Amino acid sequence: MFRSMLVRSSSSAKQAVIRRSFSSGSVPERKVAILGAAGGIGQPLALLMKLNPLVSSLSLYDIANTPGVAADVGHINTRSEVVGYMGDENLAKALEGADLVIIPAGVPRKPGMTRDDLFNINAGIVKNLCSAIAKYCPHALINMISNPVNSTVPIAAEIFKKAGMYDEKKLFGVTTLDVVRARTFYAGKANVPVAEVNVPVIGGHAGVTILPVFSQATPQANLSGDVLTALTKRTQDGGTEVVEAKAGKGSATLSMAYAGALFADACLKGLNGVPDVIECSYVQSTITELPFFASKVRLGKNGVEEVLDLGPLSDFEKEGLEALKPELKSSIEKGVMFANQ
Numbered sequence: 001m002f003r004s005m006l007v008r009s010s011s012s013a014k015q016a017v018i019r020r021s022f023s024s025g026s027v028p029e030r031k032v033a034i035l036g037a038a039g040g041i042g043q044p045l046a047l048l049m050k051l052n053p054l055v056s057s058l059s060l061y062d063i064a065n066t067p068g069v070a071a072d073v074g075h076i077n078t079r080s081e082v083v084g085y086m087g088d089e090n091l092a093k094a095l096e097g098a099d100l101v102i103i104p105a106g107v108p109r110k111p112g113m114t115r116d117d118l119f120n121i122n123a124g125i126v127k128n129l130c131s132a133i134a135k136y137c138p139h140a141l142i143n144m145i146s147n148p149v150n151s152t153v154p155i156a157a158e159i160f161k162k163a164g165m166y167d168e169k170k171l172f173g174v175t176t177l178d179v180v181r182a183r184t185f186y187a188g189k190a191n192v193p194v195a196e197v198n199v200p201v202i203g204g205h206a207g208v209t210i211l212p213v214f215s216q217a218t219p220q221a222n223l224s225g226d227v228l229t230a231l232t233k234r235t236q237d238g239g240t241e242v243v244e245a246k247a248g249k250g251s252a253t254l255s256m257a258y259a260g261a262l263f264a265d266a267c268l269k270g271l272n273g274v275p276d277v278i279e280c281s282y283v284q285s286t287i288t289e290l291p292f293f294a295s296k297v298r299l300g301k302n303g304v305e306e307v308l309d310l311g312p313l314s315d316f317e318k319e320g321l322e323a324l325k326p327e328l329k330s331s332i333e334k335g336v337m338f339a340n341q
């Protein structure tokens, strides 16, 4: 049985000591499950989560190849115990007791495709995985990476509603890569240290629905309208830039794993009661007329503690906001319709 592929990252005795010291200290035990863990994002994300001291148990699930990934990552001498699970019959065990489930399962784009072209395959994958989550770890936080995020998050919400297990505070579309890109591109043009940069990115996660709010970027810089327009377009097309550079071999995996690990770490900090953890994410929202929208959210013990206001927008950003609404609305409706058919 694949459970026997359990890989312990250090001896049982050492693990017991680690467990005791954490249970008596301030860092609680946290199980994180990655669904799609053997994929292009899943593998480096598994590595980064293995390096995260907030994780005590790392559960790696995929339909194929998880034994090798779990054996490999499990040899790293950090806190978490690593267990790999392969195949549908092991999904329940992969999920049981999870505090956080990260979902990068599904097919990536090839050149010429939009994220919405992935809907037909990925919608079904997300639907099945979310049905299992509703059954086996209904109180876990969900970090949805699988594209099209603008639709997969509404699909997940509908599946949880049908199961009577929907908690809007626990469902997150991961848009952190848009923030990571906006920070990198802005730092290059503004000539400021990239590590100090923050830029909120609102809307959704596809093309024009990605709206970086450079007027609120810190540190501030006096960039021309043309530069801001170009920065906005590059952020919106960041995923396509990688898809084209990879020329048929997939989409962003390494930068996505970094972004996914950053967001998961923020979720774990929130769960553990760290105050003032704020990240952008695509969540159920009332700050616009759209039922799901990415904006800054405050993370806490229950997941989303507060969806923050958009703050002042420039005229260019106001136009971008109005322009993104029709596409985002139809992507949300498409997801809701799929889940209810």
Ligand SMILES: NC(=O)C1=CN([C@@H]2O[C@H](COP(=O)(O)OP(=O)(O)OC[C@H]3O[C@@H](n4cnc5c(N)ncnc54)[C@H](O)[C@@H]3O)[C@@H](O)[C@H]2O)C=CC1
Residues within 6 Å of the ligand: 035, 036, 037, 038, 039, 040, 041, 042, 061, 062, 063, 064, 104, 105, 106, 107, 108, 109, 118, 122, 125, 129, 144, 145, 146, 147, 148, 149, 174, 175, 176, 177, 178, 205, 250, 251, 252, 253, 256
């Ligand atoms: N939210 C974001 O910012 C980003 C999202 N993505 C999306 O992430 C997804 C994954 O991308 P990659 O890792 O590059 O693809 P990949 O093809 O390398 O890996 C996907 C993995 O999912 C697994 N999988 C397929 N069906 C599954 C199921 N039912 N249960 C569990 N695992 C299953 C596959 O076996 C494979 O290992 C794509 O949909 C991609 O578009 C990619 C980059 C950024």
Ligand SMILES: O=C([O-])CC(=O)C(=O)O
Residues within 6 Å of the ligand: 108, 109, 115, 147, 177, 238, 239, 240, 242, 243, 251, 252
């Ligand atoms: O572009 C893609 O297909 C993958 C993705 O979401 C991104 O890199 O932002």
